[in-house]
Amino acid sequence: xxxxxxxxxxxxxxxxxxxxxxxxxxxxxxxxxxxxxxxxxxxxxxxxxxxxxxxxxxxxxxxxxxxxxxxxxxxxxxxxxxxxxxxxxxxxxxxxxxxxxxxxxxxxxxxxxxxxxxxxxxxxxxxxxxxxxxxxxxxxxxxxxxxxxxxxxxxxxxxxxxxxxxxxxxxxxxxxxxxxxxxxxxxxxxxxxxxxxxxxxxxxxxxxxxxxxxxxxxxxxxxxxxxxxxxxxxxxxxxxxxxxxxxxxxxxxxxxxxxxxxxxxxxxxxxxxxxxxxxxxxxxxxxxxxxxxxxxxxxxxxxxxxxxxxxxxxxxxxxxxxxxxxxxxxxxxxxxxxxxxxxxxxxxxxxxxxxxxxxxxxxxxxxxxxxxxxxxxxxxxxxxxxxxxxxxxxxxxxxxxxxxxxxxxxxxxxxxxxxxxxxxxxxxxxxxxxxxxxxxxxxxxxxxxxxxxxxxxxxxxxxxxxxxxxxxxxxxxxxxxxxxxxxxxxxxxxxxxxxxxxxxxxxxxxxxxxxxxxxxxxxxxxxxxxxxxxxxxxxxxxxxxxxxxxxxxxxxxxxxxxxxxxxxxxxxxxxxxxxxxxxxxxxxxxxxxxxxxxxxxxxxxxxxxxxxxxxxxxxxxxxxxxxxxxxxxxxxxxxxxxxxxxxxxxxx
Amino acid sequence: xxxxxxxxxxxxxxxxxxxxxxxxxxxxxxxxxxxxxxxxxxxxxxxxxxxxxxxxxxxxxxxxxxxxxxxxxxxxxxxxxxxxxxxxxxxxxxxxxxxxxxxxxxxxxxxxxxxxxxxxxxxxxxxxxxxxxxxxxxxxxxxxxxxxxxxxxxxxxxxxxxxxxxxxxxxxxxxxxxxxxxxxxxxxxxxxxxxxxxxxxxxxxxxxxxxxxxxxxxxxxxxxxxxxxxxxxxxxxxxxxxxxxxxxxxxxxx
Ligand code: SF4
Ligand code: SF4
Numbered sequence: 001x002x003x004x005x006x007x008x009x010x011x012x013x014x015x016x017x018x019x020x021x022x023x024x025x026x027x028x029x030x031x032x033x034x035x036x037x038x039x040x041x042x043x044x045x046x047x048x049x050x051x052x053x054x055x056x057x058x059x060x061x062x063x064x065x066x067x068x069x070x071x072x073x074x075x076x077x078x079x080x081x082x083x084x085x086x087x088x089x090x091x092x093x094x095x096x097x098x099x100x101x102x103x104x105x106x107x108x109x110x111x112x113x114x115x116x117x118x119x120x121x122x123x124x125x126x127x128x129x130x131x132x133x134x135x136x137x138x139x140x141x142x143x144x145x146x147x148x149x150x151x152x153x154x155x156x157x158x159x160x161x162x163x164x165x166x167x168x169x170x171x172x173x174x175x176x177x178x179x180x181x182x183x184x185x186x187x188x189x190x191x192x193x194x195x196x197x198x199x200x201x202x203x204x205x206x207x208x209x210x211x212x213x214x215x216x217x218x219x220x221x222x223x224x225x226x227x228x229x230x231x232x233x234x235x236x237x238x239x240x241x242x243x244x245x246x247x248x249x250x251x252x253x254x255x256x257x258x259x260x261x262x263x264x265x266x267x268x269x270x271x272x273x274x275x276x277x278x279x280x281x282x283x284x285x286x287x288x289x290x291x292x293x294x295x296x297x298x299x300x301x302x303x304x305x306x307x308x309x310x311x312x313x314x315x316x317x318x319x320x321x322x323x324x325x326x327x328x329x330x331x332x333x334x335x336x337x338x339x340x341x342x343x344x345x346x347x348x349x350x351x352x353x354x355x356x357x358x359x360x361x362x363x364x365x366x367x368x369x370x371x372x373x374x375x376x377x378x379x380x381x382x383x384x385x386x387x388x389x390x391x392x393x394x395x396x397x398x399x400x401x402x403x404x405x406x407x408x409x410x411x412x413x414x415x416x417x418x419x420x421x422x423x424x425x426x427x428x429x430x431x432x433x434x435x436x437x438x439x440x441x442x443x444x445x446x447x448x449x450x451x452x453x454x455x456x457x458x459x460x461x462x463x464x465x466x467x468x469x470x471x472x473x474x475x476x477x478x479x480x481x482x483x484x485x486x487x488x489x490x491x492x493x494x495x496x497x498x499x500x501x502x503x504x505x506x507x508x509x510x511x512x513x514x515x516x517x518x519x520x521x522x523x524x525x526x527x528x529x530x531x532x533x534x535x536x537x538x539x540x541x542x543x544x545x546x547x548x549x550x551x552x553x554x555x556x557x558x559x560x561x562x563x564x565x566x567x568x569x570x571x572x573x574x575x576x577x578x579x580x581x582x583x584x585x586x587x588x589x590x591x592x593x594x595x596x597x598x599x600x601x602x603x604x605x606x607x608x609x610x611x612x613x614x615x616x617x618x619x620x621x622x623x624x625x626x627x628x629x630x631x632x633x634x635x636x637x638x639x640x641x642x643x644x645x646x647x648x649x650x651x652x
Numbered sequence: 653x654x655x656x657x658x659x660x661x662x663x664x665x666x667x668x669x670x671x672x673x674x675x676x677x678x679x680x681x682x683x684x685x686x687x688x689x690x691x692x693x694x695x696x697x698x699x700x701x702x703x704x705x706x707x708x709x710x711x712x713x714x715x716x717x718x719x720x721x722x723x724x725x726x727x728x729x730x731x732x733x734x735x736x737x738x739x740x741x742x743x744x745x746x747x748x749x750x751x752x753x754x755x756x757x758x759x760x761x762x763x764x765x766x767x768x769x770x771x772x773x774x775x776x777x778x779x780x781x782x783x784x785x786x787x788x789x790x791x792x793x794x795x796x797x798x799x800x801x802x803x804x805x806x807x808x809x810x811x812x813x814x815x816x817x818x819x820x821x822x823x824x825x826x827x828x829x830x831x832x833x834x835x836x837x838x839x840x841x842x843x844x845x846x847x848x849x850x851x852x853x854x855x856x857x858x859x860x861x862x863x864x865x866x867x868x869x870x871x872x873x874x875x876x877x878x879x880x881x882x883x884x885x886x887x888x889x890x891x892x893x894x895x896x897x898x899x900x901x902x903x904x905x906x
Contacts, residue, residue, distance in 0.1 A: 223819045349708070349817030356815045360674075363705065363816060365667035372666045452818035 002092075003162025004085035007148045007169060011082040014173045021181035022189040025240060028275055031298045032233035033221075035199060042196035049195045049204045049330075057247075057328045064245070067117065071110025071138065078103035078145050085148075094153050101149025104142045111138030125246025125264075129282025130183040137175035144169025182278045190240040191329050197234045198330060210321065210537045211486040212338055215451040224342025224449060228274040228298050231339065239270045239336070241329040244283055248323035248333065253567040253589075254316040254574070258582030260286040261316035263323040263333045269308045270336065274298055286313055288581065303340055314340045315352050316579040319447050319572030320532040325563055341449030352577040355448055363453050366439035366460070368576075369409055374436040376404050379414030383421050388432035388468045397469035399430040400503070403484070404438060405477030407606025412613055416606070416624035420476055420500055423630055427512040431474065437464050443479040446487070448573040455491065458483075462493035476500040476626065478533035478605045479571070485538070499534060501544040501604045504629055508550055516635030517552035518628065524599025525554040526628070527620070529589065529612065530565035531605035539563070544604050544625055551632040556596040566592065570607035586611040590619050602628060653777060653800070655683040656738035657711065658729065658757070659695045661702035663749025665848040670702035675744035677709045677813030679806040682775045683742050684710045684814070689777075694732055696725040700826050707824025710814040717829045726756065728832040730763045735829065738801070740782065745771055745805040751843065754805075761803040769798055771807035 059065045081100050090096040115135030122128055147165025151158040179185040202209035215223055225231050248263040249255055255262050268281045273296035290310040301307045303314060314337050323333045344350045351359060361370035377385050388398060402424070407413035424431050442457035461484075465473075473495055475481050485497040507513045528544055535541045541562040548555050560566045569575070569585025590612055593601045601620045603609050612622045657680050662673035683691045691710075695703045696717040707714055717732040719725060733741060741764075746754035761768035774785040778797065786794045787807040798804075882890060898904040 217818070217822070345815075346817055347819035349710075349815040349820065351815050356812065360813075360816060364664040364669055364671040366669070367667070370664070370666055450816075450818070452821075453816075 003148050003166050004091035006166050008083050008085035011079045017177045018180050029233045029236045031229045032231050032236040035232035035234045037197045046196045053204050067113040074107030074110050078107050097149050097152030101146055104145035107142035111135055111142050125249050127244040127283035130279045134184050137172045141169050141172030187241055187243040194238045194241040199234050208539050214490045223346040225339040226301050226343045238331050239267050242267045247326040251322035251326045253585045257585045258287045259316040259579050260288050260290055260312050262286050273302050273308045312579045315577040317572055318567045318574040320567035321536045325536055345449035354578050355576045358576055359450050362445050368444050376408045379408050379417055386432045387435040398432040399471050400474040401470040402431050402433045403473050403475035403480055405480045413606045413609050416626050419630040420626040427507045441480040441483040443483045444573050458491045473497045474503050478531040482533045482537045505543045505547040514636045515632040518632045519552040525556045526600040526602050527556045527558055527593050527596045527598035528602045531608050532567050535565055536563050556598050558592045568608040568611040570611040586615050590615040593620050653689045654738040655689045655691045655740045657683050657693045658743040659693045659703040659706050660747045672703050672706045673744050673748040675808045678810040679742040680711050681814050686777050696728040708816040708821030714826045715829055718831050726759055731832050732829055741803045743805045745807055757805045766801050766803050768803040770805045772804050773807050773810040
């Protein structure tokens with residue numbers, strides 16, 4: 001026996017133990033509910049998903065990307081090479097020795113890089129604890145392999161060096177195996193399997209699958225998730241894939257505001273509920289954490305004072321998906337949070353106090369404020385707001401159906417909608433509204449876990465919409481846009497929806513609206529705040545910017561923008577849940593807008609408008625892109641605005 | 653203790669949609685607050701569609717007394733209550749979207765020969781009886797003890813209904829009681845229906861047009877009630893006092 005075959009055996013033992021650890025863990029995942037997984041397609045897509053989707057996210061942190069490529073690439077290449085040490089002829093081949101040494105040297109460099117990340121001080125987003133064992137284990141294993149390679153290269157006289165290397169590698173390997181089962185290295189197999197068996201297979205390769213999955217309300221099982229076993233097994237697998245990189249924590253607006261939510265800790269609490277007594281958590285806690293008993297198990301409740309997670313934690317979430325966007329392991333935090341909320345809401349009736357009345361009004365009045373649906377059009381007083389029911393039966397279908405949304409009841413947002421209606425008039429768009437037939441789209445109910453009320457509203461709206469004839473639905477509300485475009489199809493509503501930013505951009509591009517230069521009228525730059533439900537949920541980040549650029553305004557970007565933008569704090573029912581923190585999310589976001597030095601924050605969502613307008617003190621002005629465009633259209637020289645001259649602004 | 657909550661088919665003031673009446677759902681919560689009470693609902697009508705959501709607000713069982721849509725529910729409710737024999741009947745202090753006169757609980761209590769306590773905001777069981785906290789005008793509260801069986805109506809300032817939980821509505825049961833031959837159609841309502849609108853707040857007449865300070869004074873002075881409190885008075889003295897008061901406010905002319 002020489003060092004080379006011994007190292008090969010060591011690698012094989014390491015691989016076998018890894019498989020054993022994975023199988024042990026898989027027994028836990030199988031406690032979850034069944035899920036349909038297309039294994040063949042998933043495994044086939046695995047390399048692409050890894051190289052595109054995972055890599056795109058990892059590459060946002062270039063150091064981490066290099067570190068991972070070198071450490072993982074070196075480790076796998078070196079280990080596979082190491083197995084070839086079983087071939088007797090290679091055991092003394094200097095070429096083999098050199099290759100082996102090279103590969104292990106790369107792994108060693110990776111191991112050192114892993115260590116450097118946490119020294120001299122560990123960044124707050126990274127975890128300590130067992131994560132501190134990874135660099136020594138990696139360097140021992142890789143350093144040992146390197147010695148074996150050098151010994152082979154140096155020739156028969158250096159066997160002692162080889163044996164030393166084998167011993168070192170064995171020590172490192174032992175720790176790695178330990179960390180595979182219950183520690184940071186679990187992400188290797190859990191992450192790979194999660195990519196293959198991902199519950200949202202359409203989110204990869206440029207796809208976007210952001211709609212919440214419907215609950216079967218007639219199924220006999222409990223509604224939503226109470227215990228870990230109530231999650232589908234591949235969701236449990238996903239939680240296990242978390243590498244505790246803390247990228248979600250950095251992105252989370254609720255965490256930044258000091259509310260008791262940290263998506264990273266939440267995922268670890270879910271792991272800890274499934275497998276109590278595992279590796280202790282050593283990352284940042286929930287800010288201002290509320291005390292809980294910390295008792296969990298596969299069949300025990302997750303949320304509750306006597307359980308693992310305080311209810312305030314799940315109600316702090318704005319469902320902004322920033323965590324999902326940043327997660328290199330493709331974990332779906334929002335799905336987990338909404339599933340937990342569904343159980344609280346539908347089985348326990350345990351919704352935050354201030355959410356009770358809006359939910360009740362949604363059931364009884366189909367509107368969260370309990371207001372008359374016919375009053376939705378009141379904002380337009382004085383403007384023509386044609387109703388689709390008044391169109392003669394023989395008329396052409398309306399070009400667009402204007403979906404007004406909840407913002408129509410809000411005085412401030414009424415100004416935006418008035419601007420939009422006037423723009424439609426100026427561009428001679430043949431539009432109509434549903435009038436008293438427009439119910440709430442159901443977004444609030446669904447995010448708060450009241451799937452039953454959401455489904456009632458969705459079905460009623462779909463039935464109404466199918467009765468009328470129109471081309472597209474136009475809305476200024478990204479929440480309504482998302483719900484109707486992406487979530488109604490599961491209930492039989494297949495409707496084309498366009499956001500007012502895209503639609504107005506089309507109108508200007510098509511020459512239906514002539515715009516003047518706003519630069520003189522509005523000195524100072526403008527910065528655009530991406531609504532989560534438009535940018536991250538629907539991938540629409542370009543049209544609003546294009547439109548702003550047409551107005552002759554100087555546009556500046558905030559540090560977080562586009563799909564990586566920060567939430568205004570208004571989504572997911574967070575304002576009605578109203579969980580106390582140290583700061584307010586809209587104040588944080590407005591601070592980021594102020595940093596750009598812009599005089600105006602351009603918005604494109606009623607919720608963002610309300611949240612950002614609520615910020616006190618000296619700050620940029622909040623203007624919807626429709627308001628800015630209307631100002632530009634009014635600033636256009638008369639000769640350049642033929643459309644407007646032919647039809648003066650309609651006045652009812 | 654057996655508690656029966658009367659549920660009427662309400663209508664939402666803005667949408668006009670059928671649904672349970674909030675104050676009756678608050679009654680369900682008060683019933684549930686009695687702890688260990690055997691709690692059920694009772695509705696008389698052609699179906700339970702409008703009130704079934706009450707099952708999601710903390711009621712596990714609902715009895716439906718089938719009844720023609722236009723029939724007077726009083727007789728049917730009386731028959732059902734006699735059949736179910738609850739210790740306590742809870743009702744809202746008035747319905748929502750019907751006649752909303754608030755008379756039915758009194759009429760039912762009279763038919764059943766049970767005492768009635770109006771406008772409860774809190775309940776606690778006390779041995780064989782019940783302690784109820786009553787809402788009086790301007791935020792005043794009065795604690796009364798009553799013997800069971802009894803009828804208690806609930807005031808809108810009672811704690812709000814328990815949140816709606818679809819899962820509980822789904823698992824709640826509706827039991828049909830035997831049909832009841834209606835004794836009479838409901839008397840035709842001598843009312844006119846108009847769309848709901850919020851009433852403007854009335855400013856105390858005495859101070860209308862006066863300064864804000866005067867209006868505040870008028871409002872707070874009225875709040876202090878007036879009248880005298882007699883503790884354990886002699887019956888004749890008490891009667892004389894009541895008569896004097898009724899004459900003072902003009903109810904009695906002589
Ligand atoms: S959930 Fe994802 S982003 Fe958050 S710590 Fe885990 S791996 Fe990182
Ligand atoms: S969705 Fe947004 S608020 Fe919710 S946990 Fe993720 S980052 Fe935080």
